[in-house]
Amino acid sequence: MVSPKLSNTIVIALVFLFFTYESKGESMSKVNLSIYYDSLCQSCAIFIVKNLEEIFNNDLIDIVNLQLVPWANSYVNQTYNSISCQNGPDECELNSLEACALNIWPNVDTHYGLIHCFEFLAIDGKNKMWQNCTNQLGLPLEPIKNCFNRGNGTELGQKYIDEIAKLDPPHSFVPWVVVNNQPIGKDYENFTQYVCKAYKGDAIPAACNVHLNASEK
Ligand SMILES: *[C@@H]1O[C@H](CO)[C@@H](O)[C@H](O)[C@H]1NC(C)=O
Ligand SMILES: *[C@@H]1O[C@H](CO)[C@@H](O)[C@H](O)[C@H]1NC(C)=O
Ligand SMILES: *[C@@H]1O[C@H](CO)[C@@H](O)[C@H](O)[C@H]1NC(C)=O
Ligand SMILES: *[C@@H]1O[C@H](CO)[C@@H](O)[C@H](O)[C@H]1NC(C)=O
Ligand SMILES: *[C@@H]1O[C@H](CO)[C@@H](O)[C@H](O)[C@H]1NC(C)=O
Secondary structure, three states: OOOHHHHHHHHHHHHHHHHHHHHHHHHHHHEEEEOOOOOOOOHHHHHHHHHOHHHHHOOOOHHHHEEOOOOOOOOEEOOOEEOOOOOOOHHHHHHHHHHHHHOOOOOOHHHHHHHHHHHHHHOOOHHOOOOOHHHHHHOHHHHHHHHHHHHHHHHHHHHHHHHOOOOOOOOOOEEEEEEEEEHHHHHHHHHHHHHHHHOOOHHHOHHHHHHHHHOOO
16 A cells, blocks of 8 residues: 555655646747847837837747847957947947846846846937946846956857857848747837747747737737
8 A cells, every 4th residue: 555655755746747847848839039139229229128028018928038139230340359339339338238137147037127228228328327227126236347347248249249140041130030040020020920920839828819819800
């Protein structure tokens, strides 16, 4: 006869297995949504602040692996052997800070929150006040300041530049939105439809039903 203690252990083990299986299955069916951008490009800032915010307000984030990739239109300045940014040195600065944020806070809610705040300031040309954002969000200033001052943001930038150079097909403008390796081009504001279409899992978020209903009408 199985003792009550042993049967409890078996039940716990089965529940544990079930949940590890479930969460693994879920993360495998998530849709990769990658945004290649530059921090001072206006259409990028608006996309990040307005369109991308929606997925955190509805439940689309549950089925998405969001990857933000700054430094998209930067390049190595051969004359000076340094990185130059399309919109000048201020953009390199903010690209660095955002690369630091992504690296220091891998949690998507945290880094998206901070980058949203940076980009909100950037829309009004107030990006120099980026320190207000750590304050507002209750995040420590030191790690991001250290990362930036030591030049690690630029070092990370080099990593992103290499990643962007490998895009196939290559990007032709920013923001460049890619859903499971498929760029969606000028239709980037409609990314939700592409994400819902690409999703193969069972936990269909309400945000996708809204879209289906809207297109049926
Ligand atoms: C290279 O960097 C220098 C110094 O920052 C800058 O004056 C110049 O415009 C840059 N060249 C290009 C092609 O961006
Ligand atoms: C940033 O913070 C300073 C000091 O708290 C404040 O005076 C300023 O208005 C803030 N700027 C923005 C754009 O939030
Ligand atoms: C930052 O850069 C320094 C010097 O290159 C390196 O030693 C350090 O590990 C880097 N830190 C992070 C968090 O990448
Ligand atoms: C999503 O990206 C991860 C790694 O970045 C990769 O392993 C996975 O295959 C991608 N999923 C799809 C559906 O492309
Ligand atoms: C987004 O999709 C809607 C409906 O399918 C379409 O009318 C609109 O033109 C699309 N937007 C862009 C930027 O392509």
